[in-house]
Amino acid sequence: RKEVEQDPGPFNVPEGATxxxxxxxxxxxxxxxxxYRQDCRKEPKLLMSVYSSGNEDGRFTAQLNRASQxxxxxxxxxxxxxxxxYLCVVNSLTGGFKTIFGAGTRLxxxx
Amino acid sequence: xAGVSQSPSNKVTEKGKxxxxxxxxxxxxxxxxxxxxxxxxxxxxxxxxxxxxxxDKSGLPSDRFSAERTGGSVSTxxxxxxxxxxxxxxxxxxxSGRTGINSPxxxxxxxxxxxx
Numbered sequence: 001r002k003e004v005e006q007d008p009g010p011f012n013v014p015e016g017a018t019x020x021x022x023x024x025x026x027x028x029x030x031x032x033x034x035x036y037r038q039d040c041r042k043e044p045k046l047l048m049s050v051y052s053s054g055n056e057d058g059r060f061t062a063q064l065n066r067a068s069q070x071x072x073x074x075x076x077x078x079x080x081x082x083x084x085x086y087l088c089v090v091n092s093l094t095g096g097f098k099t100i101f102g103a104g105t106r107l108x109x110x111x
Numbered sequence: 112x113a114g115v116s117q118s119p120s121n122k123v124t125e126k127g128k129x130x131x132x133x134x135x136x137x138x139x140x141x142x143x144x145x146x147x148x149x150x151x152x153x154x155x156x157x158x159x160x161x162x163x164x165x166x167d168k169s170g171l172p173s174d175r176f177s178a179e180r181t182g183g184s185v186s187t188x189x190x191x192x193x194x195x196x197x198x199x200x201x202x203x204x205x206x207s208g209r210t211g212i213n214s215p216x217x218x219x220x221x222x223x224x225x226x227x
Contacts, residue, residue: 034215043202043218044154087154091214097161099144099206099216103153 001026003100004090010106013078021073021105023088033064035073036087038104044087047073078109113137115219117203123225124193132188132222136205144206144216145178145188147199154202160186161208193226200224 006023013019025033033050048055050062050071061074071088088102116135124130136143145157156170160180171177175193180186190197200223204216 032214041200043221044216045218046215049215089216096167097142097159099156099159101146101154101156 002103003027004088004102006086006088006102006105008103008105010108012108012110015078015080015109015111017078017109018074018076019078019107020075021086021088021107022070023072023102024068024070025088025090025100026069027090027092027094028066028069029094030069030090030092032091033062033071034089034091035060035062035071036089036101038085038087040084044101047086075107078107080109080111083107083109115203115205115217117201117219117222119222120220121223121225123227126195126226127192129189129191130193130224132190132201132203132224134186134188134203134205134219136184136186136203137217139207140205140217141183141208142206142214143180143186144204145186146202146204148202148221149199157188157201190224193224195226198224198226 003026035047036044037047038044050064054063059076063072085104087104090100118133141162143160146154158178159167175191178188200221202221204218206216207214
């Protein structure tokens with residue numbers, strides 16, 4: 001089982017749609033969580049950190065469920081410019097500090 | 112220029128040659144990572160440096176790959192006797208090295224390596 005798992009997609013949605021991504025992690029001792037966005041042929045960029053209480057940044061909402069060991073990202077009112085790969089990232093301290101990237105979920109937003 | 116800087120941005124080399132890739136992390140960041148990414152694939156962890164601790168080399172794919180970090184700042188990734196399967200984008204990232212939500216990774220633009 002991978003340490004961080006994501007549905008690879010692709011998700012194809014029309015503009016204006018709401019889309020949700022889930023990510024599960026295997027290490028219950030994981031400490032911090034992030035969502036990154038990667039555009040084609042570009043480096044990953046931090047989209048948002050995931051707070052324990054959940055957090056929102058404009059059209060983006062991130063949630064953490066420690067009991068079930070999953071993280072979610074909700075995008076409301078999708079824009080064409082949201083088309084990208086969304087990467088789930090988990091930090092843990094077990095056996096030394098580790099940053100684990102999920103393989104990413106591709107999103108295509110169409111007009 | 113507060114971001115992570117990588118050079119060269121593109122490198123074309125012949126099979127069998129050695130290459131060196133450079134990463135200049137964000138000033139003050141103690142943690143530095145190397146990843147590689149083949150076209151259409153996810154990130155592959157290569158090596159991680161944290162302060163003066165011994166690096167985590169568990170991701171290096173073979174002994175042709177090595178990396179060093181001088182003075183806790185600039186890092187070089189060296190690939191000896193390059194093979195065509197080494198062709199990929201090599202990404203460097205740095206972070207403050209603290210655990211927690213305030214220590215995300217910041218990536219450089221990457222070096223696109225093509226081995227002919």
